Amino acid sequence: MSEVQVPVVPIEGGVTAPRGFRAAGVACGLKSAGLDLALLVCEEAASAAGIFTTNRAVAAPVLLSQGQLARSGGRARAIVVNSKCANACTGDAGMAAAREMVAATARAVGCDPPLVLVASTGVIGMRLDVPKVVRGVGEAASRLAPDGHRAAAEAIMTTDRGPKERAVRVTTTAGTFSVGGMVKGAGMIEPRMATMLGFLTTDAGLDPSLLRRALLDAADDTFNAITVDGESSTNDTVFLLASGASGVSIDAALYPVFVGALRGLCADLAKDIVRGGEGATRLVEVRVAGAQSDADARRTANSLLVKTALHGGDPNWGRLLAVAGRAGVAFDEARARVRIGPAVLFADATVFDDREAEAAAHLRAPEVEVAVDLGTGGGGEASVWTCDLSAEYVRINADYRT
Numbered sequence: 001m002s003e004v005q006v007p008v009v010p011i012e013g014g015v016t017a018p019r020g021f022r023a024a025g026v027a028c029g030l031k032s033a034g035l036d037l038a039l040l041v042c043e044e045a046a047s048a049a050g051i052f053t054t055n056r057a058v059a060a061p062v063l064l065s066q067g068q069l070a071r072s073g074g075r076a077r078a079i080v081v082n083s084k085c086a087n088a089c090t091g092d093a094g095m096a097a098a099r100e101m102v103a104a105t106a107r108a109v110g111c112d113p114p115l116v117l118v119a120s121t122g123v124i125g126m127r128l129d130v131p132k133v134v135r136g137v138g139e140a141a142s143r144l145a146p147d148g149h150r151a152a153a154e155a156i157m158t159t160d161r162g163p164k165e166r167a168v169r170v171t172t173t174a175g176t177f178s179v180g181g182m183v184k185g186a187g188m189i190e191p192r193m194a195t196m197l198g199f200l201t202t203d204a205g206l207d208p209s210l211l212r213r214a215l216l217d218a219a220d221d222t223f224n225a226i227t228v229d230g231e232s233s234t235n236d237t238v239f240l241l242a243s244g245a246s247g248v249s250i251d252a253a254l255y256p257v258f259v260g261a262l263r264g265l266c267a268d269l270a271k272d273i274v275r276g277g278e279g280a281t282r283l284v285e286v287r288v289a290g291a292q293s294d295a296d297a298r299r300t301a302n303s304l305l306v307k308t309a310l311h312g313g314d315p316n317w318g319r320l321l322a323v324a325g326r327a328g329v330a331f332d333e334a335r336a337r338v339r340i341g342p343a344v345l346f347a348d349a350t351v352f353d354d355r356e357a358e359a360a361a362h363l364r365a366p367e368v369e370v371a372v373d374l375g376t377g378g379g380g381e382a383s384v385w386t387c388d389l390s391a392e393y394v395r396i397n398a399d400y401r402t
Helices: 060-072 091-109 130-142 149-155 208-220 255-275 294-299 304-311 317-326 353-362 391-398
Strands: 008-010 021-026 037-052 075-082 116-120 164-172 175-184 197-202 237-242 283-291 337-340 343-347 367-373 380-387
Touching: 008 255, 021 130, 021 149, 037 060, 037 091, 037 130, 037 149, 037 197, 037 208, 060 075, 060 091, 060 116, 060 237, 075 091, 075 130, 075 197, 075 237, 091 116, 091 130, 116 237, 149 164, 149 175, 164 255, 175 255, 197 255, 208 237, 208 255, 255 283, 255 380, 283 294, 294 380, 317 337, 317 343, 317 367, 343 353
Parallel strands: 075 116, 197 237, 283 367
Antiparallel strands: 008 164, 021 037, 037 075, 037 237, 164 175, 175 197, 283 380, 337 343, 337 367
8 A cells, every 4th residue: 555645744752742642761770870761651541562572582571561462452551661671581580570560550650550561671681670660660650741751762772872762743634643752772783673672652543453553564664674783682672552642543544644654753763773873883775676575685685794894984895795695585696786875886797996986985974875786687675774883883792781
């Protein structure tokens, strides 16, 4: 279904820009300094959808939230999030801690426990300090406000350079609705669904099944199309809540409008993640065409060697060609093409060394584009956003816990 073009205007407010939502971020003591617990609450039970990590090592909050969505029939009133501790690989004690987070939040906001979703991020294998979190939930509940979005976005950060939040207002013939979101993620980013934590809200009205469909449609070529280091985490989660407070109900006619706005917001947030990747100095869009399928195109757009060359400003087109050839998909070297910025460096088995200076100049920009045609004549294509890989990435991850 094609997306319908309607006025979509960026606005302030992040997750609380849509009507019906309040948020807060507090310091509960999990971090040595800074905010580390966020609370997002809807005034009434909202439609809710979630998508989660594809890693087979699954954190307790992911397992618990999956069960919560099933028990509530896709409804939620609150999301509680802690940083510093992933509560992953913590066994029965980890599940008990996640349940305590749910129970404390339900008491603090006055809702049934199945209407609470939970997420955690931070060090894997660390035991969650439940008393600190419980006290933090109470404090956050007392601070809930429509302008609490910024503090919430700060509280979910780990190695992020700064908070990442966006919101848009959409005007349709049926009325106006808004979509907002906040995300965290700078490392362990790989295009296999929700490689991050993300929290999205809207005041449009959608039933839970349609909301989940919209989230899947929007995530496929946004959150599923970013990579920093080829790693996926144990905690990756994206939630979407719909309050319906705008009075605009999304039906079959308005669905393309809603998904278009949601996809645009998610794309901006996804690029914010990559732009702020650990040690990153530039945002890179990798375009792949000439594949037998879109899935094949997606598989050829990820290489650590390419990322290191990009960091050095080296227009090493051979690495791009090698990635295409080893991806395990249909590939015809005799008809393949490689382009960096405006400069085609390889095409139809011919090398254009005289264009390397032009390509190198393009690689000095803060945002760059590289493109590969696999030469099969197929219509498959994909765009993936990534970043360069620097020595700073190694430094951050060499002493992440110490």
